[in-house]
Structures are given as structure tokens and as C-alpha cells.
Amino acid sequence: MDELDRKIITATQAGLPLVKKPYAALAEQLGIDSETVKQRLRNMLDKGQIRRIGAVPNHYKLGYMANAMSVWNVPDDKIKELGNQLGALPFVSHCYERPRFLPEWPYNLFAMLHGKSREEVADKVQQVVKLLGEYCVGYELLYSKQILKKTGLRLKAKD
Amino acid sequence: MDETDRLIINSLQGNFPICDRPYLEVAQQLGISEDELLSRLQTMLDNRTLTRFGPMYDIQKLGGSFSLCAIRVPAERFEEVTEIVNAFPEVAHNYERDHEFNMWYVLATESPEQITHTNQAIEARTGLKVYNMPKIQEFFVGLHFQA
Incomplete structure (x- = not known):
């Protein structure tokens, strides 16, 4: 990432301009030509620095009121295979391997589950239990009670 | 809608x-x-049906360090500990969860060393153990919410 990428990122991380020629508008704002803006965005997409370009729905507004962090204890030598299968389920938004802290924290596989109700999430948990089968040593669901702080992950603009 | x-x-x-x-x-x-x-x-x-429209950056691939951390906070100290933890600018998110591990925050810093330093400072200020759980592998991030 060079200075120009950083400028494009800080100019777009809150969103793309809602005008007919959004990339030309960005280019004008940054004092460069719009071909450069488009090329830089394509490069960042190719490198995975941009995951995707599109709309981010507010899942609460769409009725997804039950959002649980599910944590699973699975054998380390199976985690890659199981993590990929779990991440491929349509109701899982984030799926990571994280370290255990034995004995008090035995869980090594984390998946955020989303549903319209806790009953729906419970049903999805059963689907995960079935998927993991004999490799599921244990699991727990951690529902959020309140957001204590949320500033978002943003790249800071440099002076 | x-x-x-x-x-x-x-x-x-x-x-x-x-x-x-x-x-x-x-x-x-x-x-x-x-x-x-x-x-x-x-x-x-x-009307907040969409939270944003535009490129979704993988901020970790752009540099910087992130970690999910948890603390088991005694119920009677929850408010005090929340204040201490939230005061650190490195704390990007902080959630209360329904569990013995009841506080879960995300640190976002410029370097891995700062993750360690911030958690040491939080342990010193709160007297509580911080469980630092950075991701080891990412299997999936995304989700197509059906409207």
C-alpha cells in the first residue's frame, strides 16, 4: 500500500459516492484521473485487500435479531477441514481458529451465527453439531448482551 | 422496504x-x-437499512494488528472494568456477552507489540487476566443476508 492507495482507502472506507460517476467523483476529490482510481481499486480487489464492493445491510433491520458467537472444541488435526465446512454454511458470517486456554477455555473454533430468533439459531446449532459429528468435543453459545464500545476498524488518514 | x-x-x-x-x-x-x-x-x-455502500477493506491485509481478547469480569466490577477498558483508544469494539467470559473486546493497533503492551496495561489497571485470542486461521468472512 502506497500513499495513493491510502488516500483512496480513507476516501472510500465510509462509502462510495452515490452519483452517476462515482469513480470520477473520487478522482476529482483526490486530484487524479479516474482510470487510476479504477485501476487501484481493481488491484486491491485482486490482492484481497478489498474483500468485495457492494451494500452492507444492517442485519438487525433485516430482522436478524439473534446473533451468537458459537465456540467449538474440535481436534487440532481436523480443524482446517471442519473450519472450511463450517464457514461454508449459509448462516455463518465469520469463522476462525483461535487459541485455547486450558483448562478454562477449551474452544478453538469460533463461528458467528445469525438468525431471526434464538429458536432459529438453536436449530442452526444443531445443524453444526450434526456437521461436526464425532469431532465435536464440546461447544457453547455466547449471546451479546450489550455493545460497550464500537468505533469500527478504520484506517487513519495521514497528515 | x-x-x-x-x-x-x-x-x-x-x-x-x-x-x-x-x-x-x-x-x-x-x-x-x-x-x-x-x-x-x-x-x-x-434509514439505516444499509450500514454502508462501497468497498469492504480487509484492514488486516493493509497492515496493522488485531486481536480478540476476553476477560472474566466479576459482576460487581463490570462497570468499573468497562470504563478502564473502553478508555484505551486501541479498543475498537467491546461487547458484553452472556457467559463467565463476559467481556470481549477487539484491539486494533499498528504493530503486534502494541497488542501485547495494551493487554499488559489492561491487566495492570484491572488486576484481571486477559485472554488474548488472535486468529490463527481464517476460514470465512462474509455473509449474504437475505432481505
Whole structure:
């Protein structure tokens, strides 16, 4: 990432301009030509620095009121295979391997589950239990009670 | 939210084109006008049906360090510990969860060393053990929410 990428990122991380020629508008704002803006965005997409370009729905507004962090204890030598299968389920938004802290924290596989109700999430948990089968040593669901702080992950603009 | 809004949400969660008139291209695929697409997107952003519209950056690939951390906070100290933890600018998110591990925060710093230093400072200020759980592997990030 060079200075120009950083400028494009800080100019777009809150969103793309809602005008007919959004990339030309960005280019004008940054004092460069719009071909450069488009090329830089394509490069960042190719490198995975941009995951995707599109709309981010507010899942609460769409009725997804039950959002649980599910944590699973699975054998380390199976985690890659199981993590990929779990991440491929349509109701899982984030799926990571994280370290255990034995004995008090035995869980090594984390998946955020989303549903319209806790009953729906419970049903999805059963689907995960079935998927993991004999490799599921244990699991727990951690529902959020309140957001204590949320500033978002943003790249800071440099002076 | 009507059927057209649902169509927009369900078809625009990725693959927005990079071309001169991207809204026009998408509007034509959806069978609506460019002006209508723009005004509906603006309305859905204004009423918070959409939290944002644009590129989703993988901020970890752009540099910087992140970690999910947990603390088991005694109920009677929850408010005090929340204040201490939230005061650190490195704490980007902090959630209370329904569990013995009841505080879960995300640190965002410029370097891995700062993750360690911040957690040491939080342990010193709170007297509680911090469980630092950075991701070891990422299997999936994303989700197509059906409107």
C-alpha cells in the first residue's frame, strides 16, 4: 500500500459516492484521473485487500435479531477441514481458529451465527453439531448482551 | 422496504462493477433506472437499512494488528472494568456477552507489540487476566443476508 492507495482507502472506507460517476467523483476529490482510481481499486480487489464492493445491510433491520458467537472444541488435526465446512454454511458470517486456554477455555473454533430468533439459531446449532459429528468435543453459545464500545476498524488518514 | 429494495439488497452484496457508470450497469440488470437505484440506495443508507455502500477493506491485509481478547469480569466490577477498558483508544469494539467470559473486546493497533503492551496495561489497571485470542486461521468472512 502506497500513499495513493491510502488516500483512496480513507476516501472510500465510509462509502462510495452515490452519483452517476462515482469513480470520477473520487478522482476529482483526490486530484487524479479516474482510470487510476479504477485501476487501484481493481488491484486491491485482486490482492484481497478489498474483500468485495457492494451494500452492507444492517442485519438487525433485516430482522436478524439473534446473533451468537458459537465456540467449538474440535481436534487440532481436523480443524482446517471442519473450519472450511463450517464457514461454508449459509448462516455463518465469520469463522476462525483461535487459541485455547486450558483448562478454562477449551474452544478453538469460533463461528458467528445469525438468525431471526434464538429458536432459529438453536436449530442452526444443531445443524453444526450434526456437521461436526464425532469431532465435536464440546461447544457453547455466547449471546451479546450489550455493545460497550464500537468505533469500527478504520484506517487513519495521514497528515 | 418493498420488493425492489429487497432485490437491490440481495443482488448488491458484492460484485459492484468498476466502470464509468456502475450504477447504470447494475440498474439495467435489475430492470430499474439509474436514478431510481441511486435514490433507493440513498434512502436505505439514511434509514439505516444499509450500514454502508462501497468497498469492504480487509484492514488486516493493509497492515496493522488485531486481536480478540476476553476477560472474566466479576459482576460487581463490570462497570468499573468497562470504563478502564473502553478508555484505551486501541479498543475498537467491546461487547458484553452472556457467559463467565463476559467481556470481549477487539484491539486494533499498528504493530503486534502494541497488542501485547495494551493487554499488559489492561491487566495492570484491572488486576484481571486477559485472554488474548488472535486468529490463527481464517476460514470465512462474509455473509449474504437475505432481505
